Amino acid sequence: MSGAIEATSGAVDTPPLVAHGLGRTYDGYIALGSFTVEVAAGELVALIGPNGAGKTTFLNLAAGLLEPTAGRIEVAGQPPGSLAARRALSYLPDSPVFYEDLSVAEHLEYVAALHGTEGPTARIEELIGRLGLDGWEDALGAELSKGMKQKASIALALVRPFAVLLADEPLDGLDPPSREVLFDLLAETRAAGAAIVVSTHRPDVIAAADRCVALRDGRLAYDGAPDPAVLERLFDASELEGA
């Protein structure tokens, strides 16, 4: 993950991702209510909770794709959507999106150029090789299988420098070898100093995390070590795979 963090800005002592009293409602329905969390540089946080708990809402708020109705959130000390925050934050959404007339390689070149990746060609080739996208560089989005789309989406999130990585169910659709590669990439990213938030239902991701933040009905239910005993007490097995 060489060169992943240099382009980011923000005060040294400020955690790269801070939310305080963050809330989002839709016509009275509370998608996320008074949520407070800080994620430090080099920390991997597993964001867990049943469907509709508010995980994706939080990630979208942090990415600047949603507007909060209460509280505040800062990325690298700046509000989401600001130039500094966009420079600092990389988002891997739950459903991959592609330009219909650009190939995988062109997407990677474009995103790398937009974010000023140093040595983009080497980085692109590295990600293509490690994620098993060899031979698919010239494919259009519509020609990719679900798993290949997810791999391309992961490559797009990692091809650029960032200080904060938000990943929404990143292991969905990946085969076991690709999951291992993703774990390796996340570990390298964390070692390089990025703050990582991974929304997940998977116990292997929770086990790999430094910290576990659990949401239920839009409210914080747990924030602490990824302790299986605590998680079993909080959630049914049907709500959380293997917890």
Added chain:
Amino acid sequence: MDAADRSAGKVLAAGDPVAAMKAMRAARRRRYVARTDVMEVLYRVYLWALGALFGLAFLAGALHEVPAGPSAVAGIRVHAPAVIGLAVAVLVLAGLRSGARGGPLAIEAAEVRYTLLAPVSRRTALRPAALQQLRVATIAGAVLGALVGNFVFRRFPGTALEWIGSLAAFGALVPIAVLGAALLASGRRLRPALAAALGLALVGWSVLDLALGRHSSPATMLGDLATLPLQHGASAGPAGLGAGLVLALLAVGLLGIGGLGLEAARRRADLVAEMRFSASVQDLRTVILLRRQLASEHPRRTPWLRLAGGGAHPIWRRAWQSFLRWPVVRIGRVLVLAVAAGAVAVAGFSQTPVLFALPGPLLFVAALDLIEPLAQEMDHPSRRLLLPLPSAVLVRRHLLAPAVATGVVLAVAAVAAAAIGGNPALALGVGAVSLVPCAFVLACAAAVSATNDPYEFALMAPEMSQAVNFAPLLFAAGGVFLPLFAAWKVEGGDGARVGAAFGVAPIVAGFALIGVAVLTWRADKRERGAM
């Protein structure tokens, strides 16, 4: 991908973000052009040109080139700017509402995901799309205005150059005003209620202008521009001021474009993509549903009026429960369509009967809203098949309430025609004798349209599919055209004209019966297919 496609990607890597964005867009444009079938494009242009030529020739023959009388000219000189201004104000209101919900731009989901989340000025990123939309709308408006000017100068004082020039300028400025208002609302993230309030204030101002005979509203000033050759230069100042205000509105809108909310942009991107696909397969029902989502047009939680309990006539009752939950905007839209239909009918009597072809399509659009209860029933075939009565019977019973409601809309149109035109007895008489058959034709046409399966005939021949999709509109247009044309054509007093309209009522009723037969056949066929 072929070799040419691969090489197109090489230009994407660039030194700075803005250059990268521009290079990517240029590469996509080149690729689009390279993939375009020139012969196919030429063929389409040829078909459009041919259609436009025939249309213009028809209009030229249908429009009487007899110069308007002094009283007509005087009346138009006094009232037309405010009437035109009111129409412009309504369009600006629509633009503001669209902007408050993320319009007018429809940005690709990938563009939101990659470009708008990148450290690139959003104003720089969004400006090309806005300018392209403006360019297309402005040119189309100017051409349409010039065409209208080409016909108008033959009837009214003023030279061809004056009329074509003023109406081309007016035609160009109207879309600029609408898009400028939408860009302002989206860039400044105006709340929908505030955007609607601003638009309604402009509409109210224009109504006051109309009532008081003043020229103070910016929208009325655009009306001054449209009628400049009639004003002998007296309105040049207000017209120029109106044009200046529109251009200022556009400038403010473009300057603030970077403030576009991504939440609204993403939602709009998804809906517009679905809408484009549905429109490409002529699936009007899906287009209507998506458009309602786009406009956040939801039924009211609390109905305007709660119906008293009772188990009798459940289908009739269900339909009225639906109508009584209509949001204000839908009621307003249907009323505007009714008033517009009445106004166009009046213009048909005073100007040219060609205009009688328009009230039918306007009222058909209103009827598409009124047929909603039946359309929902047909949207859920499994639920429909669980009901203890044949589908054809269900469909026929579902026609009654929309037909009655359409009758109310027709009554509004007749009252509007009576108020706008100078002959209330004729307007109300023609309206009264044609109300029932026209209401049933419109309800049946809307029902046939709402229950169309866009893929039913697509495999046989695209032309057949198109004919099936357009037939309801043609029947609606014809059903309303006939009584109006009959009343216009016959010589004599109001009684003779009303009698002529009544005379064609059986033909119009025949149209409705054809609609009922189609619906019955279609429901039976689908029920058999599901068994």
